[in-house]
Each structure stands twice: as C-alpha cells, then as structure tokens.
Amino acid sequence: MPRDLTPDEAARQVRWSDAASRDTLQLIAEGVTQVAGFGIAAISVVRDGALESVAIAGNDQARAELEGTRTTVERVLAELEKADDWGLLRFVPHERLDPGAGDTWGWVPDIQPIDAPDAWDPMDLLIAPLYDDSGALRGTLAMDLPLDGLRPGQAQREVLNTYAEQAGRAVVVALEREALADQVRMAQAARRIVRKATAQLSLERIFADSTEALLEGFRAAGMWIQTFSEEEGQGLILSADGLDVALSPQLRRIAEGAAREAWRDQQVAIVGPGRPWLPPITDAEGGLILEFLAQIGVGSLMFIPLGAGPECLGNLALTRLTDGPAWTEAEAAAALDIGHDLGHAILNARTFEREHELVEELQALDAYKGQLIATVAHELKNPLTSVLGHLEMLDASPDLSGPTRGSLATMERGAQRMVRVIEDLLLLAKVGDANTPLISVPVDLHRILEDVVDLSTMAARHKDISLVVDSPTDPVLALGDPDELDRICGNLVSNAVKYTPEGGTVTVTLSRRADRVELSCADTGIGIAPEDLDRLGTEFFRSSNPEAVAQPGTGLGLAIVQRIVERHGGELVVESELGRGSVFRVTLPAA
Structure with missing residues (x-):
C-alpha cells in the first residue's frame, strides 16, 4: 500500500481541513472493508504534487502509520504502468514490482500467503487511480489484506469498481470544496487587509492591522515584514509577536535580493527543506536560511514580495511549524495579490511620512x-x-x-x-507667530470702519472716487483683537482706494449673519490677473500687472490681513476680474 515515510516529507503532511469531506471519504473506505471483503482500504488525494493519505479504514496500526503520509505522484504512476487493467482498478502482482522499491515505497502487512493458486501476496498492489473529468489524477483508492486471502475474482472486482467510482466523485468534490474554502479564506483575509491596513499612514499601523488577518487567513504560525530603504540593509523589520527578528546582515541582504527578483517575476516562493531556491540564492545561502529556520522552530515559510508598480518595497514572510499544513497554490496566488495591496499601503505611508517631514x-x-x-x-x-x-x-x-x-x-x-x-x-x-496669544474681546467694527473711512476720505476725494459705506447704525460686534481688526479694515479700504482709478467707486459693506460678521470691500479698480490670485497673501508679493506695480507698496498689506483673519478663525475670499475691479470679503466670529 503506497506510503512514504522519509523524515523530510513526513514533516510536510497536510491535515484535511474540511470535516464533512473527510467523513465522506472515511465512510467509503470503511465500505470497502465491510462490504467488499478487504481488511484495509486507504484513500489518498493529490496535493502539491504528491498523494497524501487522508482516510484509512480496517486496521488501527495501518491507520496510525499511513494517515497523513505522502507519496510522489510520479512514483505511483511508474508502478501503474506495470498493472493489469481491471476497469477502474489496477492490479500489480508482486512479481512485477520493482525489487529496489520494496518496503521504502509500500506498507507491507505482516502475513503469510495461503496455499492456493490465486493467493494474495503481501507485496501485491491493488489500487484505483481517481481522475476528474479533464483526466487529471486527483487521488487513489488502495486495498490490501483480502479477508479470504485470495486475489479478487470478477464479482468482487465489480463491487470494488463501484466503490472506486464513488471514491472518485467524492475526492473531486472534496478537493473542489477545499479549494473553494481556501479561496473564501484568502478573499476574507485580503478584504480585511484592504479595509483596515491600507487606510493607515504608518508602517507600524499597517502591520498591526494586517497581522491578525494574515495569520488567520493563511493559517500561519508567525510572520514578519522587512522593508527596504535607499541604503542597503537599513530597512525596518517588524514581527507578529513584537519581538526582534534576528536576521543577520547577510540574511537581510539575501532576502532583499530574493524579494526584488521575485517582484520582477511576480512570484511567491515557498522556503523549506527540499524546496528549490529563488534564482539569486545560492546553495550556500540556502543552507544559512534553513539553519536560521531550524533555530526559530519554523518548518517552512511563504516568501512574498511587496511592491507597487516596478518598485519592490519589502517582503512578507509567513511561517508554519514543522507539522503544519503545506502551502497551496490558492494561498500563493492570494499572497501575491496581498503583496500588491500591502505594497501600495507602504508606499502611501512613506509618501505621507515624507510629506509630514x-x-x-x-x-x-x-x-x-x-x-x-x-x-x-x-x-x-x-x-x-x-x-x-x-x-x-x-x-x-x-x-x-x-x-x-x-x-x-x-x-x-x-x-x-x-x-x-x-x-x-x-x-x-x-x-504669524503661533506662540503669540490672541486675547479676544467684543469689538465694534462699525466704529472702527467709521474711523478708517474718515482717514481714507481725503485720498478718495483727491482721485474723485466715490467712497460708499453700507453699515447698520447699531454696533456690529466681532470677537477679536481691536488693533488687529482695525488693521484689517484699514488695509482693505486703503488698498481699494489706491488701486481704483479716478472717477471709480469703492463700496464697503458691514453686516452680521447668524454667528458671523461679514466685512466686504468692493472696488471698480484695475482688478487682479487670475495667475496672481493664488499668490495673494504671500509676503512681499507684488502683482505682475504694470498698473499695480506703479503704485507704491511693499506687498505686506494683504499678507497681514490674511494672517490676522486666519488667527481669528475667519475667512478671506477674493473675487476679481482684470480691468473690472475686485471684491475682498472677510468673515469673522461674531461676539
């Protein structure tokens, strides 16, 4: 009966994850022992290029020795080439077995053949390869120890073929259910990462928010993330348990080179005993990696490159213990997608960090x-x-x-x-100094505006400018510093008069709306070019308009207004059209 108990491969045994599928296969195996007249029946499924025994019936010792063990598909197919065709069954008499394989390949019961022409020999092999509709091998049903001690006759073969047909359907369904469950699990992990981790703006928060989803989604025992910096070997390493991952400088360099190569090829690597190394890793470097994994008690790890666009930003290592399940193709495909999501999250966090700095x-x-x-x-x-x-x-x-x-x-x-x-x-x-306190008191802007207009009246008359004031007769109280609010009114009105040609009009409006006070200063002056509007309020900025440059000024007036308004929690809005005038509208908290 097929098995392979070499230490390295036994360490990679997989636990069946779907209880319903396991129970169905176990019932079929028990049916072979109870109805078809065999002492032992074993069902294996193909996972990761090997046949793994998942359901054993009829003999407790055989079950203990065979369950979870793995045999390479190539070895089984090589033996089947020697077999007799019994419908869905294949029979290899012991005379045709490879003498060199012997006990290292098959589990051999300790029995003596009976004295009969068709006696069953302990080295006989009876197995039904189970295929799906596309012709791919998905599993096997193997039988041993016939109760009558004879090789099965025609009637018994028909019963066994029936069980083989049932086993084939059950194995295909079970593997499909397992693959679907893996896809759902991976999708849930990816969704949790996208929802939580990618919204974070620091690497620590990204790692913290993705750790639980990754460990659960990939059934991993542990994990760590290594990020790269411009200086080789100076990146950050974070682990799931918060402890330092003691990667030597040489291991960091190896991991960085492997991650960049894996990102270019868009592939995920499984690292463990007997696994091929990524192209940049030599056998000597691979030995260092295996030694490190043995030191931390890890049987295998999935190595995932993290990146965005053409840039590789780091790598993610998900670990499993020596007796943990094998990594699946579905997990590798999902891991690569998550590598893209985490890569974008890391890139966003770095961009935010640079912007913050x-x-x-x-x-x-x-x-x-x-x-x-x-x-x-x-x-x-x-x-x-x-x-x-x-x-x-x-x-x-x-x-x-x-x-x-x-x-x-x-x-x-x-x-x-x-x-x-x-x-x-x-x-x-x-x-402009944030450390300078603002002592706010109720200030009557109506009275301040009267004083400002009186000071500007002579300049307006000299240019034959109509200076119109629209303000309530009652006090209009704003909350702020009296001297600073006086400077706002003075700068706006004096600027309006300065940049309005002779015969123009300047209209100053003061009003209160709910909890805000609004001061508006409109003129029919030279206006402001669109390209200059965005720079208004910048210290020492003078307009590119020659008419404006011709007027004396330092470019500090509007900068002072802007700073005072912001300091008071107000807002300054400017509307202007070149050659048609401007409107400066200030809103301030009302007292």
Whole structure:
C-alpha cells in the first residue's frame, strides 16, 4: 500500500481541513472493508504534487502509520504502468514490482500467503487511480489484506469498481470544496487587509492591522515584514509577536535580493527543506536560511514580495511549524495579490511620512523666517528713531537754507516710509507667530470702519472716487483683537482706494449673519490677473500687472490681513476680474 515515510516529507503532511469531506471519504473506505471483503482500504488525494493519505479504514496500526503520509505522484504512476487493467482498478502482482522499491515505497502487512493458486501476496498492489473529468489524477483508492486471502475474482472486482467510482466523485468534490474554502479564506483575509491596513499612514499601523488577518487567513504560525530603504540593509523589520527578528546582515541582504527578483517575476516562493531556491540564492545561502529556520522552530515559510508598480518595497514572510499544513497554490496566488495591496499601503505611508517631514521643515523654516524678520525689524527701528529725532532737530534750526530744508524733508519722508515698513514687519511677525496669544474681546467694527473711512476720505476725494459705506447704525460686534481688526479694515479700504482709478467707486459693506460678521470691500479698480490670485497673501508679493506695480507698496498689506483673519478663525475670499475691479470679503466670529 503506497506510503512514504522519509523524515523530510513526513514533516510536510497536510491535515484535511474540511470535516464533512473527510467523513465522506472515511465512510467509503470503511465500505470497502465491510462490504467488499478487504481488511484495509486507504484513500489518498493529490496535493502539491504528491498523494497524501487522508482516510484509512480496517486496521488501527495501518491507520496510525499511513494517515497523513505522502507519496510522489510520479512514483505511483511508474508502478501503474506495470498493472493489469481491471476497469477502474489496477492490479500489480508482486512479481512485477520493482525489487529496489520494496518496503521504502509500500506498507507491507505482516502475513503469510495461503496455499492456493490465486493467493494474495503481501507485496501485491491493488489500487484505483481517481481522475476528474479533464483526466487529471486527483487521488487513489488502495486495498490490501483480502479477508479470504485470495486475489479478487470478477464479482468482487465489480463491487470494488463501484466503490472506486464513488471514491472518485467524492475526492473531486472534496478537493473542489477545499479549494473553494481556501479561496473564501484568502478573499476574507485580503478584504480585511484592504479595509483596515491600507487606510493607515504608518508602517507600524499597517502591520498591526494586517497581522491578525494574515495569520488567520493563511493559517500561519508567525510572520514578519522587512522593508527596504535607499541604503542597503537599513530597512525596518517588524514581527507578529513584537519581538526582534534576528536576521543577520547577510540574511537581510539575501532576502532583499530574493524579494526584488521575485517582484520582477511576480512570484511567491515557498522556503523549506527540499524546496528549490529563488534564482539569486545560492546553495550556500540556502543552507544559512534553513539553519536560521531550524533555530526559530519554523518548518517552512511563504516568501512574498511587496511592491507597487516596478518598485519592490519589502517582503512578507509567513511561517508554519514543522507539522503544519503545506502551502497551496490558492494561498500563493492570494499572497501575491496581498503583496500588491500591502505594497501600495507602504508606499502611501512613506509618501505621507515624507510629506509630514516636509511640512515640519516648512513650519520650522517659516518660524525661523518670522524670527528673522522680527529681529531685523527691531534692529532697524532703533537707529531710524534716532535718525528721525536728529532730522527734527535739524529742521528746527533757523540757519538752514531752502534747498537744505527740502533735502531734510525728503530724508524724513524716506525714514517715515521705512518706519511704516518696519511696523508692518513687526506686526506680520506677531500675527504669524503661533506662540503669540490672541486675547479676544467684543469689538465694534462699525466704529472702527467709521474711523478708517474718515482717514481714507481725503485720498478718495483727491482721485474723485466715490467712497460708499453700507453699515447698520447699531454696533456690529466681532470677537477679536481691536488693533488687529482695525488693521484689517484699514488695509482693505486703503488698498481699494489706491488701486481704483479716478472717477471709480469703492463700496464697503458691514453686516452680521447668524454667528458671523461679514466685512466686504468692493472696488471698480484695475482688478487682479487670475495667475496672481493664488499668490495673494504671500509676503512681499507684488502683482505682475504694470498698473499695480506703479503704485507704491511693499506687498505686506494683504499678507497681514490674511494672517490676522486666519488667527481669528475667519475667512478671506477674493473675487476679481482684470480691468473690472475686485471684491475682498472677510468673515469673522461674531461676539
């Protein structure tokens, strides 16, 4: 009776996973022993290129020795070439058996043949190969120890052929059910990974959320993930139990090279005793791998490359113990798909990490820029104050001539302009500093707007601009810093007057809507080009429009407005059309 008990292959025995299918095959085997008159019957199924005994009936000793053992398909087919054709049965008398195979291939009962012409010999082989509709071998039904001690006659052969037919159908159905169950299990594992792990933005969370699904879905005893970095051997390794996987630098290098080769070929490798190595792995390197697996008590592992597009990002190792089930083709196919899903998740996590680092660098740079601006502004303010003081003293001297006084006036105007720039820089640094607290109080924007309009009236009259204010007579209270809200109103109105040609109109509207206060400043000025709108609010940005550049300014006014609005939890919306004017709309929390 077929068997193969060499240690390496016995270690790869597979446990039947479907109880209903196992019970059906066991009943058929028992029927052969109870009805067809044989002491032992064994049913084997083809898995991973070998026949595995899954149902043994009639003899407890034979069952203990045969169940779960494996025999190569090639060895069985070679013996069947010598067999007599008995319908679905094949009979090989002991005279034709290969003397070299002997007990290493077959389980031989300890009996003596009876004294009869057709006596059954312990070395006789009676087996029914079981095929599916496509002609592929899916299993075998083997019989031994006929109760009458004789080789079966015609009537007994017909009964055995009936059981062989039943066994063939049952084996095909059982394997199909097992394959379907594997597909469902793999699909569930993949779905759990896609739903949870791929939504994470860190490698640790990806691994944590996929561990349970992978271990359960692949019936694995353990797992680890190795990721690659730009510097060879510097990637990260995470294991299912949270412990460090002690991969030596040489093993890391071997695994990285094998993963890149496997990703290029889009294949999954099974690593274990007697398995072929991936092309880049030499026999010596394979020996190191087997030694490592033996040290950690692993019988075999599935090696899965992880990647996205052409880039291999790492590898996943799923492990099984020495007496664990063999890896199936369905598991390998599902593992490769999961390698793609996890690869995309790792790539997304790396992209997010790089973006996060970039944001932190930009924030640090912005903070440094603010500190630099504040420092430079402070350093310039003191000497400018001294310059203005001495200019005032000189201007008071009665001995100065007219041209000299004109020069002093020009110098004073320049110094005053620098003072305004410095004050803008200091305010910009203040409102842009997240560490500067905002002390909010109720502020009447109606009163602030009246003061701002009064200051801008003379400039508007000089250009024959109609300055229209639409505001309730009652107070309109916003929540914020009075000086900063005053700067918002002043900058918007002064800019509208500055960039509106003679004869134009500037309309300022103030209103309250629910829990928000809205300030709108509309003009019929030169407008803003579409390509400049996105850069409004950037420090020192001046429009590319020559008409705008011709007006004096530093490019800090709108930047200050933008920072103050954001600081107050408000919103600034700009609508503009080149040559037709602009509308600046600010909304702030109401008091």
